[in-house]
Amino acid sequence: MDVVSPELNSLLPDEIMDTEAIEVVPHSQPVSAMVQSEASVDTPVPMETDTPAENLKVSTTKTTDSVTATTVSTSGLQKLQAPFTISPANHQIILNKVASSQATEATKPAETLQQVIKQDGQKLLVTTIGKPGQPIVLQLPHMTSKPGASQTSGDLKSPVPHFKVLTIGGRSELKPVVGSPANQLTTVQAQQLKAVQNIKPVPSVTVGSSQFKTIIPLATQPTVQQIQVPGSRFHYVRLVTATTASSTGQPSAPSTSSIQTAKPVVVGTGPVRMSVPIVPAQTVKQVAPKPLTSSAQVLTTTQTQQRLIMPATPLQQIQPNFTNLPPGTVLAPAPGSGNVGYAVVPAQYVTQLQQSQFVTLSSSGFTTSSSVQTQARLPLNGLTPAESTSRQRKPCNCTKSQCLKLYCDCFANGEFCNNCNCNNCFNNLEHETERLKAIKTCLDRNPEAFKPKIGKGKEGESERRHSKGCNCKRSGCLKNYCECYEAKIMCSSICKCIGCKNFEESPERKTLMHLADAAEVRVQQQTAAKTKLSSQISDLLMRPTPVISSGGGRMPYTFVTKEVLEATCECLLEQAKKAEQTHQPQAEVERLILEEFGHCLMSIISSAGKAKADCASINC
DNA sequence: GAGTTTGAAACT
DNA sequence: CAGTTTCAAACTC
Known part of the structure; x- marks a missing residue:
């Protein structure tokens, strides 16, 4: 759910449309959370609050051209884009659009225009201040800055309009300060607005280019935690309470990942209090990428159940270290976080689950169907997951190994069994515990167990070779029993095979x-x-089925109806009888019959042509 | 499809 | 590490 309505988005200039897309983490429950979003504020807006925002997570994305601020909620990441420039043409478009979508709310002159754009049930109050070529300001009621103030953000050749968006209860509210009577809001809306406005600003830092700046909280205050992800353009900031922050470990402590604990947030003061469940416990766990060496805080959670860490982006993008883990690796919980385990599952698996509608990440555990064995895959044999996915894997037929030993190709390849013929299969999420244990056993026995067997050879050798070499004795390494031959590579010096015939010059x-x-x-x-x-x-x-009446380009064969066939057969039979009666030789009989058949065909063709001509003459 | 062969994996 | 057993795929009939 974008904070900026699609309708308004469609009016925005192109230069802000190419900003990096923000993943939206799907959620399995209706959105019930309130999210506060704030973007592109040159001057921090004074706010007051008695209660700091708790567990409020804000992410900002910096691109070369603009800054995107996002927040995390049960509905995923929301996107704000600002600032943007509105050309005179676009300005006019907006005005026209606004004029054409006038609702019951009061409007102002174009120079100080308030308007309501209704989109998907959302009410979006948009205020434009200024004339074409001047900044457009989308402001909140509490903002007292004047139109000209927003021009201080950079040295743009063109004016830099700004907006500020506040999302309440899943709806977006853009409220102008000028000419925006409070009575335009419902009582509840006004209360919600007031409550959110009362949030105190946290110490902030300006990020972005000299042109585009976004105020984001600094980590110097206990309520703010900043997460840096090297190599990532995402900038993560988490707002937590002091108590939560203290439980999340020291900044210097190593971390595994960042999980936002689900807790309702109470924001506001006085008679107005809003309960804001940012991330309900039953909903998706969001990975906040963080390198192991990061100095940011350690993520924690108070939950005691095993959870999937489901990357919204490829693991490599979020946390490169994750991709080095074997399938199903359990990430150790952060210090002091309690007995929590996380099973790393490739995003592809999550995708498949979602496609199969088996994503039921409830607090009671996974509830995948036993009849559906879903598959996931980690990089194997040099193939990326995407590549390997595109290739159909053979179903296994394991009967005794429970598909939890390397005998099972699925398991050995880091996959879940899917559409296999195996019996008593444990290689699925239903038996994740056993599976993880089996993985651990395999890794204990051989840390390379899940690594590709076919890799690059030494310098000067064949590019691909078996990492361990084969041990064939009877197959001459020329049957698929041999892993080298099966991989279509030749045996190498590390093979221990006997009677090998799988070498370059081998005549066999x-x-x-x-x-x-x-x-x-x-x-x-x-x-x-x-x-x-x-x-x-x-x-x-x-x-198309031939239609007699259609005429036109009908071909002769379309006239071979049942009646015509019967007539033809009668002709042929008659010719055969005649030939027999005259005691003609067999060859002559056949010739006469064929000749008659030719006559029949000619007759059909002739009739077809005639019918076509007749049809054309009467314009049928 | 049943039975055999094969070699990797697992076990001792 | 070597020998043996287990296992599932490859192969043969």
């Missing part, structure tokens, strides 16, 4: 290769022929 291997190539060519040809045939058949089937 060459013969086999030629045969294999020939077979492959045959298969390709057959496939091509089949494809062509099926294409022709489908083309034939796709033709």
